[in-house]
Amino acid sequence: MLSDLDELPLYDLAVIGGGINGVGIANDAAGRGLSVFLCEKDDFASHTSSASSKLIHGGLRYLEHFEFRLVREALAEREVLMVKAPHIIRPLRFVLPHRPHLRSAWLIRSGLFLYDYLGKREKLPASKRLLFDAQSPLKQDIVLGFEYSDCAVDDARLVILNAIQAREKGAELVTRTECIAAEVVNNAWRLTLKQSQNQYQIRAKALVNAAGPWVEHFVNETLKLKSPYKIRQIQGSHLIVPKLYDGDYAYILQNEDRRIVFTIPYLNEYTLIGTTDRIYQGDLQQVDITQDEIEYLLAVVNLHFEHTLTQADIIETFSGVRPLCDDESDQPSAVTRDYTLAMTLIHETVPLLSVFGGKLTTYRKLAESALDELSVYFPELQAQWTEHEPLPGGEYFKSLDGLIRGIQLRIKNIPLDIATRWASSYGTRVWQLLREVHSLDDFGINFGYGLYQCEVDYLIEVEWAQSVDDILWRRSKLGLKFNNNEVESLNDYLQDVLGHQQSKIA
Numbered sequence: 080m081l082s083d084l085d086e087l088p089l090y091d092l093a094v095i096g097g098g099i100n101g102v103g104i105a106n107d108a109a110g111r112g113l114s115v116f117l118c119e120k121d122d123f124a125s126h127t128s129s130a131s132s133k134l135i136h137g138g139l140r141y142l143e144h145f146e147f148r149l150v151r152e153a154l155a156e157r158e159v160l161m162v163k164a165p166h167i168i169r170p171l172r173f174v175l176p177h178r179p180h181l182r183s184a185w186l187i188r189s190g191l192f193l194y195d196y197l198g199k200r201e202k203l204p205a206s207k208r209l210l211f212d213a214q215s216p217l218k219q220d221i222v223l224g225f226e227y228s229d230c231a232v233d234d235a236r237l238v239i240l241n242a243i244q245a246r247e248k249g250a251e252l253v254t255r256t257e258c259i260a261a262e263v264v265n266n267a268w269r270l271t272l273k274q275s276q277n278q279y280q281i282r283a284k285a286l287v288n289a290a291g292p293w294v295e296h297f298v299n300e301t302l303k304l305k306s307p308y309k310i311r312q313i314q315g316s317h318l319i320v321p322k323l324y325d326g327d328y329a330y331i332l333q334n335e336d337r338r339i340v341f342t343i344p345y346l347n348e349y350t351l352i353g354t355t356d357r358i359y360q361g362d363l364q365q366v367d368i369t370q371d372e373i374e375y376l377l378a379v380v381n382l383h384f385e386h387t388l389t390q391a392d393i394i395e396t397f398s399g400v401r402p403l404c405d406d407e408s409d410q411p412s413a414v415t416r417d418y419t420l421a422m423t424l425i426h427e428t429v430p431l432l433s434v435f436g437g438k439l440t441t442y443r444k445l446a447e448s449a450l451d452e453l454s455v456y457f458p459e460l461q462a463q464w465t466e467h468e469p470l471p472g473g474e475y476f477k478s479l480d481g482l483i484r485g486i487q488l489r490i491k492n493i494p495l496d497i498a499t500r501w502a503s504s505y506g507t508r509v510w511q512l513l514r515e516v517h518s519l520d521d522f523g524i525n526f527g528y529g530l531y532q533c534e535v536d537y538l539i540e541v542e543w544a545q546s547v548d549d550i551l552w553r554r555s556k557l558g559l560k561f562n563n564n565e566v567e568s569l570n571d572y573l574q575d576v577l578g579h580q581q582s583k584i585a
């Protein structure tokens with residue numbers, strides 16, 4: 080139902096897109112006193128922001144492309160984000176096996192020296208040289224290497240935590256709601272939103288286009304304007320295989336084409352292998368790994384490790400599209416990973432800010448820059464705040480082990496794997512999940528692999544979960560374990576609860 084202009088709610092800011100950039104901007108803006116609306120057409124983090132290599136990193140290889148601004152900012156952000164969300168971000172050491180015909184030891188040492196000192200680094204240890212012995216999982220002819228620090232993150236949860244915080248700061252965020260049109264009427268944007276079969280409208284003084292891979296399409300097709308930049312859609316894919324080696328190290332493998340591939344310890348039992356860089360022209364809604372990418376990733380790993388992987392080892396794959404700002408580079412891997420914010424003024428006073436490119440790692444700085452750009456239109460904007468305030472679950476967080484022990488004390492006989500997963504997913508917000516749970520008897524239905532009704536209800540109530548994939552692939556990674564029957568029984572429960580909720584609203 081479309082209404083009269085005067086009846087429509089008027090926000091300061093409307094944000095399109097519930098990936099890390101949209102949610103990060105919404106969160107920052109809400110905390111600075113703006114009234115904020117955000118719509119996401121699918122689920123939070125359902126596209127690029129859950130298909131990353133899951134690293135908070137400076138980007139060692141970007142030094143070769145002279146991206147010093149980006150690397151400096153990203154290196155410093157590691158330390159900020161580790162403190163803001165210590166439950167979902169952990170330090171990780173990276174081992175770089177030396178392959179002299181690709182890059183000289185001198186070049187690597189110089190790069191690592193820059194990496195150690197270009198950005199602020201207080202918590203993470205510096206790089207060092209390594210000699211591999213017979214225990215090394217690498218091929219025996221690889222004897223020299225280097226070690227340096229970055230961090231691993233649960234990418235989808237980083238998005239969800241920002242969404243929760245934005246809501247707590249007063250923003251209104253809706254999922255499964257697509258912005259299908261927007262135009263400027265009477266000095267404000269009027270957005271038409273489609274939620275299931277219904278349409279409704281809202282107004283906003285400023286519009287942020289954080290549609291990720293759809294950023295250019297949104298300007299050209301939805302707003303019927305001309306996009307200030309083009310994007311390069313670069314697909315990147317990953318494999319998940321059983322743990323390839325012992326020890327909590329990631330490896331950064333140099334390939335003959337001068338690209339690099341990571342092997343990253345993942346969820347205790349697995350190794351994550353990625354990524355690729357290929358120009359993508361297919362359907363953005365459903366991005367799948369190609370056979371060439373599978374073979375490429377296996378070949379790079381098999382070139383380095385004693386243990387040979389085959390396709391039969393692959394448990395799962397996932398792919399995403401990087402929405403990179405087109406800098407006309409010849410090679411997909413050389414296109415800048417830095418972000419560009421483009422301001423378009425409609426009728427000279429109504430702003431549209433579009434986000435091109437960006438990294439998970441720099442989302443907070445990107446949001447600050449976006450708010451800087453918008454500050455001219457909002458003189459009442461309050462001061463920056465995101466650097467020091469923890470994300471939900473990071474408040475009063477002392478250590479993961481301490482929190483796990485706390486959960487074990489509260490719930491007698493709780494299996495360790497559940498306590499560990501809860502502590503590292505929810506941080507200190509686990510006490511909210513456990514508000515009415517005092518013993519194992521209060522857990523409710525067991526859906527399998529430590530997923531109980533109390534957690535599912537929390538995810539529906541607090542984290543916008545509406546489907547099996549929301550729960551099994553983004554808010555947790557239990558999808559790696561569930562079989563079809565288990566998925567179906569979870570789905571039946573969700574239908575029951577959400578159908579019931581909807582009929583209550585009706």
Ligand SMILES: Cc1cc2nc3c(=O)[nH]c(=O)nc-3n(C[C@H](O)[C@H](O)[C@H](O)COP(=O)(O)OP(=O)(O)OC[C@H]3O[C@@H](n4cnc5c(N)ncnc54)[C@H](O)[C@@H]3O)c2cc1C
Nearest residue numbers: 096098099100120127128131132134258291315437439440
């Ligand atoms: C393979 C790969 C590996 C990566 N690894 C890393 C890494 O290790 N570390 C790192 O820092 N970065 C990494 N990145 C980069 C990082 O993942 C992305 O920069 C980031 O996730 C982009 O977020 P976004 O919010 O711009 O886009 P998205 O996450 O795609 O969000 C955009 C959202 O907008 C929504 N949307 C679009 N149109 C509309 C509309 N009309 N109405 C409502 N909603 C709409 C979409 O549904 C989508 O959810 C990687 C990227 C890839 C692809």
